[in-house]
Amino acid sequence: MGLEHTGARPVDGPIAPAVPLGVTPSRRERILDAALELFVERGYAGTTMDDIGAAVDLKGPSLYKHVRSKQELLAELMSRSILTVHAAHDAAVATAEDIELQLRRAVEAHVRFHARNRLDAFLGSRELGNLAPEHRSGIIRLRKDYERSFRRLVDAGVAAGRFAVRSPKLTTFALLDMGTGVAVWFRDDGEASVDEIAYHYGDLAMRLVGAGR
Amino acid sequence: MGLEHTGARPVDGPIAPAVPLGVTPSRRERILDAALELFVERGYAGTTMDDIGAAVDLKGPSLYKHVRSKQELLAELMSRSILTVHAAHDAAVATAEDIELQLRRAVEAHVRFHARNRLDAFLGSRELGNLAPEHRSGIIRLRKDYERSFRRLVDAGVAAGRFAVRSPKLTTFALLDMGTGVAVWFRDDGEASVDEIAYHYGDLAMRLVGAGR
DNA sequence: CATGGTGGCTAGTGATCGTTAGCCTTTGAC
DNA sequence: GTCAAAGGCTAACGATCACTAGCCACCATG
Numbered sequence: 001m002g003l004e005h006t007g008a009r010p011v012d013g014p015i016a017p018a019v020p021l022g023v024t025p026s027r028r029e030r031i032l033d034a035a036l037e038l039f040v041e042r043g044y045a046g047t048t049m050d051d052i053g054a055a056v057d058l059k060g061p062s063l064y065k066h067v068r069s070k071q072e073l074l075a076e077l078m079s080r081s082i083l084t085v086h087a088a089h090d091a092a093v094a095t096a097e098d099i100e101l102q103l104r105r106a107v108e109a110h111v112r113f114h115a116r117n118r119l120d121a122f123l124g125s126r127e128l129g130n131l132a133p134e135h136r137s138g139i140i141r142l143r144k145d146y147e148r149s150f151r152r153l154v155d156a157g158v159a160a161g162r163f164a165v166r167s168p169k170l171t172t173f174a175l176l177d178m179g180t181g182v183a184v185w186f187r188d189d190g191e192a193s194v195d196e197i198a199y200h201y202g203d204l205a206m207r208l209v210g211a212g213r
Numbered sequence: 214m215g216l217e218h219t220g221a222r223p224v225d226g227p228i229a230p231a232v233p234l235g236v237t238p239s240r241r242e243r244i245l246d247a248a249l250e251l252f253v254e255r256g257y258a259g260t261t262m263d264d265i266g267a268a269v270d271l272k273g274p275s276l277y278k279h280v281r282s283k284q285e286l287l288a289e290l291m292s293r294s295i296l297t298v299h300a301a302h303d304a305a306v307a308t309a310e311d312i313e314l315q316l317r318r319a320v321e322a323h324v325r326f327h328a329r330n331r332l333d334a335f336l337g338s339r340e341l342g343n344l345a346p347e348h349r350s351g352i353i354r355l356r357k358d359y360e361r362s363f364r365r366l367v368d369a370g371v372a373a374g375r376f377a378v379r380s381p382k383l384t385t386f387a388l389l390d391m392g393t394g395v396a397v398w399f400r401d402d403g404e405a406s407v408d409e410i411a412y413h414y415g416d417l418a419m420r421l422v423g424a425g426r
Numbered sequence: 427c428a429t430g431g432t433g434g435c436t437a438g439t440g441a442t443c444g445t446t447a448g449c450c451t452t453t454g455a456c
Numbered sequence: 457g458t459c460a461a462a463g464g465c466t467a468a469c470g471a472t473c474a475c476t477a478g479c480c481a482c483c484a485t486g
Binding site: 273283 | 442443444445446
């Protein structure tokens with residue numbers, strides 16, 4: 001039950017690895033992926049270092065040769081996740097000039113991320129409270145940045161007279177939340193493909209903002 | 214920071230109290246409310262019985278005079294929550310004949326619940342994994358029932374030619390998820406009141422299903 | 427063949443926590 | 457006034473965990 005990060009990734013993660021770069025990066029990645037899966041399945045507090053170790057054929061204490069602490073695992077997973085969406089968002093918006101198309105692309109990217117990176121998305125929304133305060137504030141700021149970027153698109157459409165929106169704030173929340181929800185119910189072996197869902201949600205977004213007359 | 218269950222409550226909860234009915238119901242309620250708040254704040258695994266006790270001026274072990282286990286607290290909170298939404302949903306739908314209005318009322322009730330019972334909603338989506346298997350399946354079934362009830366409204370509107378919907382399934386998910394999201398960002402002291410938000414989301418729902426031409 | 431670093435292991439430490447045992451005080455019924 | 461139940465407490469048990477200490481095997485480099 002491996003993870004696939006097939007979506008566009010940011011050029012580089014900003015969190016410095018605890019171990020000198022170039023030294024067993026593959027092992028570290030495998031640990032991160034295993035931790036993600038277990039954190040989602042059993043929760044952060046409900047997952048032991050031994051669990052994570054077992055998932056990569058190690059004993060718990062051996063993990064400390066690759067990772068500074070359990071907390072570091074959580075922090076890195078969460079920041080990696082948000083930076084990924086945000087990068088995908090920026091890339092998607094940049095592919096269009098028209099504000100209507102920009103919002104559509106943004107929603108598609110949002111949905112695609114939440115379908116393809118279900119676990120990351122899920123963790124991000126659920127384990128914020130288990131993040132040490134020093135990490136938490138940074139993560140929250142990144143999330144707010146992302147939301148603001150969405151909000152700007154809605155505002156721009158309204159300003160240009162292309163969207164008919166009663167409350168830009170509530171509408172933006174609705175747009176974001178309906179896409180976020182995909183992470184909860186999406187299944188790889190479900191009826192609808194990621195692309196179909198993304199396209200459909202793009203349509204729904206257009207309806208929400210009253211685009212195209 | 215108490216909870217208000219101002220919505221219609223189901224006739225009776227299916228989880229039998231550990232203590233004979235009628236004996237110190239008030240104390241037990243206070244424990245449940247404290248547990249809810251703490252579970253949301255620190256997570257189920259991150260909350261100790263001593264924490265809960267302290268919140269109601271008791272020592273941890275004293276809780277066992279009122280409650281069978283920590284697990285029971287979680288299970289009761291979750292089932293109480295779902296039964297509450299579902300009851301509110303049924304009551305809301307019953308106030309209208311027209312399918313369009315029924316869906317609008319259902320969305321309003323959904324949003325109202327998620328704004329007023331933020332903590333319950335949050336817990337319900339986050340701590341499913343910490344529920345003992347025997348409780349979990351029942352809770353999941355109740356949640357599915359609730360979703361199905363929404364889905365039926367969408368289908369009915371489509372069948373009556375009142376809604377223009379490409380995928381009833383995806384549209385229903387979008388409707389539910391945007392409302393569920395309210396629980397995450399709503400604040401009692403925020404700009405918008407519960408009623409304003411509920412009304413607005415009713416409008417958004419009508420747009421999503423393409424109601425009213 | 428030395429050697430030193432990398433990465434694995436076992437054993438253990440100290441802390442935390444759910445839960446139980448057992449005791450004591452209050453209170454209300456008779 | 458007696459007595460039992462209800463409900464509070466402290467103490468302690470047994471588990472579980474994150475993390476550390478310290479050891480050893482492998483292996484590349486000279």
